[in-house]
Amino acid sequence: MLRCWFAAGLLALVLTGSAPADEPIAVKVLYCGEPGSERAADYVKFLESHFSHVAVQNLLTFKEEQATGHDVVVIDWSPVYDAGKGEMNDEKWKTLRKAPPLGANFRRPTILIGGAGGTVIQSARLKIDWLCLCLDGPAHRVAVDHPLFHAPLEVNPEFSEQDTPADYADETVDPTLGKKMSVWRMQTKNFPEVDPGLVSNLYGFADSPDAEVFAQGMAGKGPDTVTLGRHANYFLWGFSASPADMAPAARRLFVNAVCYIRKFDGQSPLVYRTSPGREWALRYALIPRQLTDEGRKRSEQQLREMLPRFLNLLPQEARDDPEAFIAKRVEQSQTAYRGWLKEVIPQPLHDEFGMDVEKYQAYYHENLEYLRPDDEKSQKLVVDDDAKTVGPSNRRPEMLERCVGMLENNDRPELATRLLKRYTSQDFATAGQWRAWLDANKPRLFFSDSGGYKFFAQPASP
Amino acid sequence: MDNKLLVLALGFRAVTPLVGLVLAVSGCDHPARDAADRRANAKSQNDTPPAIPIEAGMVTSRDQPVAAAIDTDARELRPGGQFMVSVRVQIRPGWYIYAVDKPAGMVSPTSIQLELSDGIEQAGDWILPAPSPQAGMPGETLPQRLNFVYDGAIQFECPLRVAADAAPGEKTIRCLIKYQACDRFSCRPPSETILETAVRIER
Numbered sequence: 001m002l003r004c005w006f007a008a009g010l011l012a013l014v015l016t017g018s019a020p021a022d023e024p025i026a027v028k029v030l031y032c033g034e035p036g037s038e039r040a041a042d043y044v045k046f047l048e049s050h051f052s053h054v055a056v057q058n059l060l061t062f063k064e065e066q067a068t069g070h071d072v073v074v075i076d077w078s079p080v081y082d083a084g085k086g087e088m089n090d091e092k093w094k095t096l097r098k099a100p101p102l103g104a105n106f107r108r109p110t111i112l113i114g115g116a117g118g119t120v121i122q123s124a125r126l127k128i129d130w131l132c133l134c135l136d137g138p139a140h141r142v143a144v145d146h147p148l149f150h151a152p153l154e155v156n157p158e159f160s161e162q163d164t165p166a167d168y169a170d171e172t173v174d175p176t177l178g179k180k181m182s183v184w185r186m187q188t189k190n191f192p193e194v195d196p197g198l199v200s201n202l203y204g205f206a207d208s209p210d211a212e213v214f215a216q217g218m219a220g221k222g223p224d225t226v227t228l229g230r231h232a233n234y235f236l237w238g239f240s241a242s243p244a245d246m247a248p249a250a251r252r253l254f255v256n257a258v259c260y261i262r263k264f265d266g267q268s269p270l271v272y273r274t275s276p277g278r279e280w281a282l283r284y285a286l287i288p289r290q291l292t293d294e295g296r297k298r299s300e301q302q303l304r305e306m307l308p309r310f311l312n313l314l315p316q317e318a319r320d321d322p323e324a325f326i327a328k329r330v331e332q333s334q335t336a337y338r339g340w341l342k343e344v345i346p347q348p349l350h351d352e353f354g355m356d357v358e359k360y361q362a363y364y365h366e367n368l369e370y371l372r373p374d375d376e377k378s379q380k381l382v383v384d385d386d387a388k389t390v391g392p393s394n395r396r397p398e399m400l401e402r403c404v405g406m407l408e409n410n411d412r413p414e415l416a417t418r419l420l421k422r423y424t425s426q427d428f429a430t431a432g433q434w435r436a437w438l439d440a441n442k443p444r445l446f447f448s449d450s451g452g453y454k455f456f457a458q459p460a461s462p
Numbered sequence: 463m464d465n466k467l468l469v470l471a472l473g474f475r476a477v478t479p480l481v482g483l484v485l486a487v488s489g490c491d492h493p494a495r496d497a498a499d500r501r502a503n504a505k506s507q508n509d510t511p512p513a514i515p516i517e518a519g520m521v522t523s524r525d526q527p528v529a530a531a532i533d534t535d536a537r538e539l540r541p542g543g544q545f546m547v548s549v550r551v552q553i554r555p556g557w558y559i560y561a562v563d564k565p566a567g568m569v570s571p572t573s574i575q576l577e578l579s580d581g582i583e584q585a586g587d588w589i590l591p592a593p594s595p596q597a598g599m600p601g602e603t604l605p606q607r608l609n610f611v612y613d614g615a616i617q618f619e620c621p622l623r624v625a626a627d628a629a630p631g632e633k634t635i636r637c638l639i640k641y642q643a644c645d646r647f648s649c650r651p652p653s654e655t656i657l658e659t660a661v662r663i664e665r
Contacts, residue, residue: 090640306595310608332613
């Protein structure tokens with residue numbers, strides 16, 4: 001009879017993926033933070049209430065080999081902002097910067113929390129990058145259907161609606177973003193009560209099979225940001241609040257994050273971030289909006305409304321003649337925008353479309369499937385006319401199939417070869433060799449903007 | 463060399479109030495001092511620093527949107543002599559850094575500190591570039607959504623003096639500049655750069 005109950009329990013565990021609430025999950029966690037701090041105490045208490053083994057390590061002296069014997073490493077640190085004041089504490093930041101960077105070969109499952117996580121992977125060229133430490137709002141576009149939200153704990157985020165910030169219209173390429181946003185408040189405290197969180201670059205984040213976006217964040221730089229995501233063995237937990245200041249469902253999600261990332265032990269990134277995702281072209285195309293007469297008037301009006309509150313901080317000329325000062329400042333700002341536009345928009349487009357945002361948008365939407373960087377160092381994204389000639393998209397394997405077919409039929413072989421070499425890392429001499437390579441790799445091919453606008457082959461399953 | 467660190471973060475004054483002080487200490491007829499006075503006067507007239515040429519080597523990039531260089535307006539000095547040290551900062555178009563001693567909110571304001579060899583001392587406050595108020599930029603983290611920033615080419619200057627009992631020889635001047643660079647789409651982590659130059663003290 002006892003054996004039956006045990007079997008039934010085991011079956012239930014397998015079917016639901018849920019561990020009994022009062023039984024620690026058999027995961028060995030290494031918490032790397034600031035031992036002795038209030039924050040470390042809170043995190044350790046929280047982790048110990050869910051996991052069977054929790055060890056503590058000082059992040060500043062962490063050596064990668066110390067992860068041996070642990071299943072998951074959590075990278076964290078105490079706040080670097082003075083709570084309530086909303087200003088970064090220079091000394092605290094200086095201390096955090098002493099944290100050793102994780103090396104390119106560190107493959108242990110790792111959760112990167114907020115600014116501490118961003119600090120240790122700054123030079124790693126991961127898709128988890130430092131877009132900004134400016135997450136001061138809730139999560140949105142939450143992937144609640146992902147297994148992360150259902151095992152081992154069931155997570156039920158509480159969504160609410162809030163007004164979309166007025167300036168988000170200029171900071172997103174998401175055409176579905178309306179006047180209201182459905183958001184999940186994962187923290188019970190936000191900046192300046194707690195540190196701002198870290199967000200990563202959304203565009204191109206999920207373009208390789210080793211990367212996933214679980215939630216975007218409402219950040220100072222817009223809504224198109226990743227705040228919960230995975231790249232290879234790294235899990236970005238961008239929110240900075242300690243467990244005591246998390247919503248209950250967020251605490252449960254953190255438990256799941258530990259269990260989820262554990263599965264990726266030993267995984268190395270399939271690609272490293274070297275290029276901007278093509279959606280940046282759509283974002284850059286919004287810049288001219290700042291340079292129209294309407295944009296200028298909006299900037300002038302904003303300064304007109306705000307400057308009187310800051311008179312003591314302004315130069316004398318602003319106090320003597322505010323209107324002249326505003327006009328000069330807006331002109332300076334517009335000059336900077338114009339210079340910037342030249343760096344991100346190809347000159348021929350600038351010549352043709354001027355300040356017409358709608359024309360830029362239409363052009364980039366129409367050609368999105370054929371964009372690639374102008375050159376390695378450029379931020380400009382240009383249309384690849386070769387790819388457009390062949391179609392259907394420079395990021396779909398069908399283009400490679402068409403190119404190999406062209407070689408086999410001696411149809412514009414120079415064009416086909418040019419495209420095959422441009423978008424793969426291969427260099428074959430004959431159509432037969434290209435065919436053999438394509439047939440062998442086609443099921444595993446993926447294209448990555450972030451990885452350098454190339455096709456890559458996933459490693460074969462063992 | 464026994465260096466001393468001068469922490470000047472609390473000693474900043476805006477350009478306009480500083481002009482009087484600069485003039486007040488400019489009683490000597492040192493050519494370097496005159497040059498400094500001329501620059502300070504030029505600033506006082508329209509409150510807008512003159513355009514600063516981009517120096518060779520001050521190349522910015524997408525990865526390094528801020529470049530800086532240090533220089534002095536004299537290389538060889540005698541005890542008691544005054545001179546100016548200048549830090550030129552080139553900021554890539556579209557990027558900006560946050561003004562010294564102005565509220566910055568979530569981001570970090572710029573700070574600048576000198577580390578001087580024995581025999582070199584500070585002779586006045588830093589002359590700061592005039593910050594620009596900036597409204598409506600995403601990432602403005604003050605509730606008022608107004609930030610004070612530097613963009614383009616800017617220059618910080620500080621008057622220095624050779625101590626009366628300074629020993630002859632080469633003297634190092636180091637400057638630590640901390641800043642955080644942002645553009646419309648992103649903010650880099652707070653960064654710091656150490657700049658170094660030298661002057662020679664002769665008897």
